Amino acid sequence: MDAHFLAPQPTPLSAPFWEGTRTGELRLQQCDDCGGWRWTPQILCTHCYSPHFGWEAASGRGKIYSFTTVHRPPVPTFIAPYVVAVVELDEGPLMLTRIVDVSPETVAIDMRVKVKLTPLDETITLYPFTAD
């Protein structure tokens, strides 16, 4: 079984994010009116409901807000155990991701992490995080 059947499918709204990861940036939407950052992609600001925004490069850094270790993967191509986490980005939004290159036993709440952009194919670059 090929893991690509689970690959993200960019939409017109999320395409700038995927263009960013492919070119080395973790981009988030930032509101033109209040400056608030948001994730996941939305058509309106989650702080002030403004429809005006730009895609800006975020720091790619944050800390672990919550996590779980998966021991029974949903597909055989996912090698368990692995860590799924919610990372609180330094810009504020929460991002669901994976933690890689770290032993699952050492992962902890508030652990500092940074994005490790990882190409899946020529169009999709995934955004797992690793220890900072």
Ligand SMILES: [Zn+2]
């Ligand atoms: Zn706003």
